[in-house]
Every structure is written in structure tokens, then in C-alpha cells.
Amino acid sequence: MTGAVDDYGRLIEAVAATRDRDAFARLFEHFAPRLKAYLMRAGAPPGAAEDFAQDAMLTVWRKADLFDPRRASAATWIFTIARNRRLDALRRESRPLPAPEMSLALEEPEQPDALVSEAEEAARLNAAMSELPPEQLDLLRLAFFQGDAHSEIARKLNLPLGTVKSRIRKAMIKLRIALEPLRETP
């Protein structure tokens, strides 16, 4: 898994460095069908999802030099491109709404010590995710792909809102992505 992720990162770097079309083709083969699936999971028809995947991959080509393998895996970087365009793509048919150009560099100026180990971080996250109970993983998928608020997830799954909240909360704590510990720090 980690090896494959690193590989895609190198392909993006090759696109950035030499406009390498073979490298791009390999990225396309892997990610375009997943980007299409991503928008279809959000409720888009196949044609719109096809356009979305092509547009997102063109963005990968154009912005490849913004990719920094020390800060994100290839999948995370491409996911960020997809999520930045998601609302726009889903709303295009009803009314146009430009998405805010959120930074592809993933926002924040990095603390030097936080740069240490993207690979470690990714490996840790992968391990933690494969240990999540299926019902917690399902809720994360709903939040990420369907874009549901917690109350909508509760309605769809016919679960009490409190149950949904606590399952997502547990998942976030296991993945060490919950903010709560920070809240207690002045």
C-alpha cells in the first residue's frame, strides 16, 4: 500500500518536472475511474461524473508542481483537488457557483517538526483505518462521499442522532483526528 502511494507521488513529480505523458497516463488510469466513482457516490449522473473526473485530472496535470510529497500522499492531494471542485460540479446543473480556490498546498504554513514524517503519518493512518469497525467506516464514507450532515446520516440510517455523533466521534478519536484534546489546552 505505502509503496504504491509513493509510486503515484513520483508520477506526479514526473509530470511536474518533464510534463511526462506516460506518467500522467498511469495516474489517469488509476485515479480517473475513482474520481468518477467519487462524484457518482455524491449523486451525480455518470456523464457529469465523467466530465468531473476529466476536469480534475486536467487540474492534476496543470498544478502538478504544487504537489509536495513531504506533505501529502498522491491520493490525498488528488482527493483535495476533487473536494475543492465537488460543490461546483454538483451544482452546475442547477446554478453555477464558483468554488473557492482552496489552497492545493493544503492550507497551513507547516511547522518544521510537523514535516518530519508524512510517510509515517500515512502508514499510521492506513493502519488505524483498517482497524476501524465497519459501521464507523460507513459513517465516514457517508460524510465524505454523500456529504451528509450528521442529522441527515441519522435520518438515512434510521439511527438516533446521538448514536451517529458518538460513532463518528469514536472513529475520529481512533484516527487521532478529533479536536477535543486541543479544546482543553488553553
Added chain:
Amino acid sequence: MTAAQHNVSDERLLSYAAGTLSPPEAVVVATHLALRPRVAAVARRLQGVGGRLLEELEPQAMQPDALARVLARAETDSGRVEAAPPANDMPGLPEPLRRYGLGPWRWMGPGVRVRDVHAPRDGDCRVILLEIQPGRQTPRHTHGGVELTCVLEGAYATEIQRFDVGDLEEAGEETLHQPRVVSDAPCLCVAALDGQILLDGWLGRIFQPFVKL
């Protein structure tokens, strides 16, 4: 009054990472993250979850000519995209706000002025900058919808909480709002406002006809 940091809620951060937050709210959350590196690190980890979930999706076959079409578009492309130059006259703003144009300052009561941030709107929801002089408070108002506020300079306090630079206040419909600036310098905030603000109290009744916020 609590002195704890006010960071974005887990639920809203999850929506932000997933790209499902409304664009005006996303601009305010991005500003909050720019001022809170530790929270931004959590957001980055959440995006890692998104990347991992993307990897696990069942692939959907693309059209046979999809790659050729994208490469043809790349061909006509001038190449890399230059970063847009900063678009406004307030160099002290956090990076997520530097790229948007700003409207003129408008008076909104004694010691209070606002200007539009030309970020994408979402229906009635839009982004504004709000500047309040020390000791002043905004006219008392209730919210028609969600209000997200991030403090950029100075500090304000409501009846029960204090908000300093970087803090994010997430107010809902139920919140009755009367923040007062408690810093020595003016307090500058960025906010995503949904719906009209309903001013109340005697000050509100005087200002309501003039203030289109």
C-alpha cells in the same frame, strides 16, 4: 467567561475536509486554520482519510477516449497556473482572504463598519469583514441562519465567552448575540452570514431601516 481556545467543531471540520461546507463557511474555516496550525494539522489528517477512502472506491470505467481528450486539452494549455496575485488592499489579512477583492467600508452604527469580501456566495450566505472599535458592541441582533466568525485582530466577548485572535465562533439560530470589543485596539473579524440580521433593541430599531447587512 471562559479563556479556552475556540476551535472549529469536529463536525464542521469534517465537512470542510470533505468539501461539503458552503463556500462562504469554507473561506472562514480556512482563515481559522491559517491562524491555528495545530487545527490545520488535524484538517490535513482528515484529508488523508479522504484520500484513503478515494483509493478504496470501486472504480467506474471512463470513456475510451477520456485520456486522449484530457491530453488534448493539456496540449492547448499554456502550462502551469501562476498563483493569483493578492487581490486586496489589506496585506495583514491571512492568506485565504488575500486572494479576494474587498468592497468599500460601510458604516453600520457607532464604532462599527463592514466591507464585503468578494468570495463566492451561497444563496444569502456571504463573507464580510467587520471592524468594531474598543468598548463598542454590535447592535443586538438574532441570526436568521448560521453565522461563523473568526477573529483576525483584537478580541471580543459575549455574555459568557471571550474570543481572541484565531478563535472561531459558531453561532446558530438560537444564539442571541451582543458581542462587545474587549481589546484596546479595534477588533477585526471575518464572518460568514446566512440570511438577514435582525436588529433589535432601541439601537436596532433606529438602524434597521438603514443597515442592509
